[in-house]
Amino acid sequence: MQASPHTHTLWQETLNNHPRGLIVTTLAIVGAGLVLDPYLGPWFRTWLIASLALTGLRFALYLASRSSTLAPPDDHHQRALALAHRVGVLASGFSWAILAWNATPLLEGSHQLALLIILSAMAAGATGTLAPLRIMGKVYVLLLILPACYQLGLIGSTDSLTLAGLGLIFTWAMCGAHESNHELLQHAIQLANDKEYLIGELSRHAEQVIKINAELEARVAERTHCLHEMAHRDLLTGLLNRRGISTLEAQAQPITPDKHCMVVFIDLDRFKHINDTLGHDIGDLVLQAVAHRLETSAQHLAQQLGSPRYGVCRWGGDEFVFCLLGIHTPLQQINPALADLHTQLAQGYDIQGRELNVGASIGYAVENHGLCSIPGLISSADLAASEAKRLGRGQVVVMTPQLLELQHRRLRLLDALPRATQDGSFHLAFQPIVCATHHQPLAFEALLRWSCPGLGSISPAEFIPLAENSDQIIRLGAWVLTEACTQATGWPCAPGRPPLKVAINTSIKQLVSSRFVAQIKHALAQSGLPPQRLIVEITESVFDEINIEQTLSNLLALQHLGIEIHVDDFGTGYSSLSRLQEFPLQAVKIDKSFVHSGDERALTVIEGTILIAHKFGLRVIAEGVETEAQAATLTRLGVDEFQGYLYGRPSPDVGPWLRAQALPVTAHAAPQQG
Ligand code: C2E
Ligand code: CA
Ligand code: CA
Numbered sequence: 001m002q003a004s005p006h007t008h009t010l011w012q013e014t015l016n017n018h019p020r021g022l023i024v025t026t027l028a029i030v031g032a033g034l035v036l037d038p039y040l041g042p043w044f045r046t047w048l049i050a051s052l053a054l055t056g057l058r059f060a061l062y063l064a065s066r067s068s069t070l071a072p073p074d075d076h077h078q079r080a081l082a083l084a085h086r087v088g089v090l091a092s093g094f095s096w097a098i099l100a101w102n103a104t105p106l107l108e109g110s111h112q113l114a115l116l117i118i119l120s121a122m123a124a125g126a127t128g129t130l131a132p133l134r135i136m137g138k139v140y141v142l143l144l145i146l147p148a149c150y151q152l153g154l155i156g157s158t159d160s161l162t163l164a165g166l167g168l169i170f171t172w173a174m175c176g177a178h179e180s181n182h183e184l185l186q187h188a189i190q191l192a193n194d195k196e197y198l199i200g201e202l203s204r205h206a207e208q209v210i211k212i213n214a215e216l217e218a219r220v221a222e223r224t225h226c227l228h229e230m231a232h233r234d235l236l237t238g239l240l241n242r243r244g245i246s247t248l249e250a251q252a253q254p255i256t257p258d259k260h261c262m263v264v265f266i267d268l269d270r271f272k273h274i275n276d277t278l279g280h281d282i283g284d285l286v287l288q289a290v291a292h293r294l295e296t297s298a299q300h301l302a303q304q305l306g307s308p309r310y311g312v313c314r315w316g317g318d319e320f321v322f323c324l325l326g327i328h329t330p331l332q333q334i335n336p337a338l339a340d341l342h343t344q345l346a347q348g349y350d351i352q353g354r355e356l357n358v359g360a361s362i363g364y365a366v367e368n369h370g371l372c373s374i375p376g377l378i379s380s381a382d383l384a385a386s387e388a389k390r391l392g393r394g395q396v397v398v399m400t401p402q403l404l405e406l407q408h409r410r411l412r413l414l415d416a417l418p419r420a421t422q423d424g425s426f427h428l429a430f431q432p433i434v435c436a437t438h439h440q441p442l443a444f445e446a447l448l449r450w451s452c453p454g455l456g457s458i459s460p461a462e463f464i465p466l467a468e469n470s471d472q473i474i475r476l477g478a479w480v481l482t483e484a485c486t487q488a489t490g491w492p493c494a495p496g497r498p499p500l501k502v503a504i505n506t507s508i509k510q511l512v513s514s515r516f517v518a519q520i521k522h523a524l525a526q527s528g529l530p531p532q533r534l535i536v537e538i539t540e541s542v543f544d545e546i547n548i549e550q551t552l553s554n555l556l557a558l559q560h561l562g563i564e565i566h567v568d569d570f571g572t573g574y575s576s577l578s579r580l581q582e583f584p585l586q587a588v589k590i591d592k593s594f595v596h597s598g599d600e601r602a603l604t605v606i607e608g609t610i611l612i613a614h615k616f617g618l619r620v621i622a623e624g625v626e627t628e629a630q631a632a633t634l635t636r637l638g639v640d641e642f643q644g645y646l647y648g649r650p651s652p653d654v655g656p657w658l659r660a661q662a663l664p665v666t667a668h669a670a671p672q673q674g
Helices: 005-039 042-069 075-106 108-131 134-155 158-232 242-251 271-278 280-304 330-347 373-389 399-418 460-469 471-488 516-527 545-561 592-597 600-615 628-637 656-658
Strands: 260-268 309-316 319-327 349-351 355-356 360-367 396-399 426-435 442-451 455-458 501-505 536-537 566-569 587-589 619-622 640-644
Touching: 005 075, 005 108, 005 158, 042 075, 042 396, 042 455, 075 108, 075 134, 108 134, 108 158, 108 455, 134 158, 134 592, 158 260, 242 309, 242 373, 260 330, 260 373, 271 280, 280 319, 280 330, 319 373, 330 360, 330 396, 373 396, 373 399, 373 455, 373 471, 399 442, 399 471, 399 592, 442 460, 442 471, 455 460, 460 471, 471 501, 471 516, 501 566, 501 656, 516 536, 516 545, 545 566, 587 592, 587 600, 592 600, 592 628, 600 619, 600 628
Parallel strands: 360 396, 442 501, 501 536, 536 566, 566 587, 587 619, 619 640
Antiparallel strands: 260 319, 260 360, 309 319, 349 355, 426 442, 426 640, 442 455
16 A cells, blocks of 8 residues: 555654654663662663663664665555554653653652653653654653652652642643644645645646647647648649749849759640630649649759759649749750650640640740849740740740840730721721632722831731730721721722622631621611621631630621621631531632642642532632732632732722722722732
8 A cells, every 4th residue: 555645754754853862762761870870779770771772773773764765655664664663662661661660669859850850851852753653752751751650649748749740740731742743743744745746736737838838839830831831822733823933032043154044934725625615623623634744844844954943833824834943954955855845745634534635835934144033034934935825836935035025016016006996007908809700809808007106017917916815806806897898888889790899807706706796787887888798708717616606696697687708718727618518608718828839739728629619609719819820720720709919919099990990989099009
């Protein structure tokens, strides 16, 4: 059984007091021997020896107990020692009782008093030294004094009775003092134990507080990390987001001649098509698959180009950015590395068991002087990627000073374009489309001309794509439509000949617009041009499946009005001969590249087109006819109408042709033809 800490402390206290008690006892025995020996018989000597021997034994017991206090308090050995110690105290008490009992009747008054003083002094000392032993302490006091008092009482003299009475009162007082000392000791031990317990509790609590603090700190650190990730990562792909990639800038080192920074801008091709046809969920899966492949490619690219630090970011939508710092590879090796990247990206993606293909237009910019500015490089690479897209997708284009200049020019044009319909810098040129048999004009194609303030004459090949990409083409097309209809209204009609038609070019963006038919009706109503005199030229891009429904419905509405629809630049785009039947068309216009080429392949295309078009009841127009030889070949192949420099260059005024046909000129002054 385990002793309580309280009992253990009491035992310790007992042992602590023990040497003092034994010293006092020894001195008392010696003192008694010196004072009483002459008055007592030989038995006293025996008592003296026995008492000293007992004290010696008790001292040995003390030493044994002291050396074993290091053992745990529940040790049986120690319990035995404690018991032996109590027996020792009791034996010592009895030895004093024997002395008092036997000596008191034999001694005279003063020696009786001396003995009583010795015994009382011993009892007084015991109240302190034996304070830990509640019962044994009192038994010891009683054994010391009561036998002497009893014997004094038996003597019966006044003095002895007085001494016996005083002895009894003293015994009572000493027992009381012993009890108080014991309680005081108990109380002190209790306080000490309480204090120890409190200190223990406090340190336990302090440990808990430290532990909780550490846990809280770890959680705060984790949260901070989470927030940082959320703020710097794209949720769909897990790549860095725009903010994330910009943090790389802080790590960018100044550029040295052998170390460059590079940003690669990747714009997926045909991703919109996937989103529109297969839904956004599949679109998301494709983006994740692309992101995964890009991460691997970026790692590979960084190794290949010796970049110690790189980042991959989803810039937004279907655009991604690689940022590679500290490249020390010669610039000439970059382009082949990116061509490989392009090939990797173009490989099919397995999305829910279906293989999907997305290509990419890649632009990149390298900084090899000054300080690396990642935002600057990203916008340069972005411009290079748009150039790659403009060049026909699937390209890798590097940002060069020339390209940058070109981009600046485009920005200036884009800035001026919205004002062009109002500031008079737009005008139309008309080019005749003639009958292949008698070479008389049947129609004029309206071609837009722009004299941009500050930049001069701009080719439609340059500004039309800009207008298309920036959606300004709808407003611009509406202007052409109104202008062409208004001018054509003034063209006279030669007797016996069909009225001259006007052909306008349209962009796919106009054709998919739900307002397109209303715009045409408005232009016709405003100008008074009969619908039968209007030709709408469309390009093969209308056969693109995504837009087909709205486009077809618009075209059917135009056909219903009596407007002619021609397919322009035939053979260059989606080349879907079967589609010719599904659309409400009247003619196809063979692209000038086939006319100019003159090789066998081109001739085969022309022949095939004529064959099928005629089968579907469509006329065939050849554009870009420049020579008599071309005209002769095309006539032989069965082309119905011609357009080209051979018959007339585009001109702002149709007067000369009208005059050549002896028609009265009603609109505009005679222009320069050619
Ligand atoms: P397009 O519709 O194929 O127009 C014919 C282009 O061929 C015109 O170039 C014309 O000047 C040129 N051309 C005509 N005959 C010959 C020839 O014998 N030889 C050669 N080499 N070229 C010839 P242009 O005017 O520079 O127009 C370029 C393109 O710009 C047009 O090609 C058309 O796609 C577009 N475009 C012009 N005006 C408009 C417009 O008002 N709206 C839209 N959406 N596009 C327009
Ligand atoms: Ca055209
Ligand atoms: Ca054309």
